[in-house]
Amino acid sequence: MxxxxxxxxxxxxxxxxxxDLAVSTTFYQRVFGFPPAGELGGENLQRKLFALPSGTNLGLTEHSPTTTEKFSPFRPGMDHVGFGVNTKDELQAWADHLTQVNIEHSGLVEAPYGTALSFKDPDGTALEFFFGA
Structure with missing residues (x-):
């Protein structure tokens, strides 16, 4: 160090x-089970803010104008967002929840370093819940 x-x-x-901020806000509200904690408006942008239980805040921002290109993990920048869970049982509970709210997902995928549950938001942004082994 x-x-x-x-x-x-x-x-x-x-x-x-x-x-589309309204569509994405509804999607993330279905995923997390709670509404945004706040919002921000500025010149050429609107943002909704989700206060996650971990203490991290997740903002959804619609810029004006915006491109219509969809997310790609193959483009330089972000590959995916991973949300941590404490147990494999919790990960299964998230899979059950996503199924219940009709969000397509990968099911639990095991790797030597942990287990992932992958899904995408309305813009195709790659998301996952993850339990590290």
Whole structure:
């Protein structure tokens, strides 16, 4: 470690650009089971903010104008957003919840380093719930 290096406390927030704020807000509300905690409006943007139980905030931002290109993990930038869970049983409960609210998902996928449950938002942004082994 480098001496006198400033310290981080973790990820405070992550903001995703969406093509339709109303559609995306409804989707994430179905996923998380609670409404946004706040919103922000500014010149050429509208944002809804979800306060996640972990303390991280997830913002959904619609810019004006915006492109109609869909998300691709193959384009430089973000590959996916991973939400951590505490147990494999919790991960299965998330899979059951996504099924119940009609969100298509991968089912539990095991790897040597943990188990993932992958799905996509309305813009195709890759998301996953993850339990590390």
């Amino acid at each position: 480098i001496e006198n290096m400033p310290q981080l406390t973790g990820i405070h927030h992550l903001s995703l650009t969406v093509s």
